[in-house]
Amino acid sequence: MTQWWALLVIAHLSVYLAAGQQRHSKALYPYRMRRGAFSLINPTFQSSEEDVNLLFEILLAGVQIQDGERALLIADEELASLRSVEKLEVICEDVLPKSLPEVRRLAAELGRRRRPLSWQDFERTVLTLVYAAQTLARVDGQQQRREAWTDAVTQLFRTLQRDLGPS
Incomplete structure (x- = not known):
């Protein structure tokens, strides 16, 4: 089931890349420039089919997205050392x-x-869904907080599912 969903995500990203579609809309993800890197004003990890495949490989190898410095921890040291992963870290x-x-x-x-x-x-x-699901798994005790994270994860998943569905 997990591989099927991941394959759909990769297929969807590939279609968007191949079509070169960009829509102008209100920023869903406002960028907080902490690093001051002008080349990364609007960072996007995937700009080619190879990047799509790399993200898929990183997700399958195991990744932890956390709050704070060093927010991205990739289990595979070889993948983590790739220069292109810097964008994903940002x-x-x-x-x-x-x-x-x-x-x-x-x-x-x-x-x-x-x-x-x-x-x-x-x-x-x-990536936000991955972060939210990992955070949900770490929430201890507090039932109300757990339910709020569960609701957020469910909404994010439904958004992706709807986006992957027939147009």
């Missing part, structure tokens, strides 16, 4: 929402959207 550290209110705001906004996501927003939503 996205995970500076672009993805990390607090529950930020993730809930994003999930609600995505739930109201009626048009397909741009490939950049799709990529970031997948």
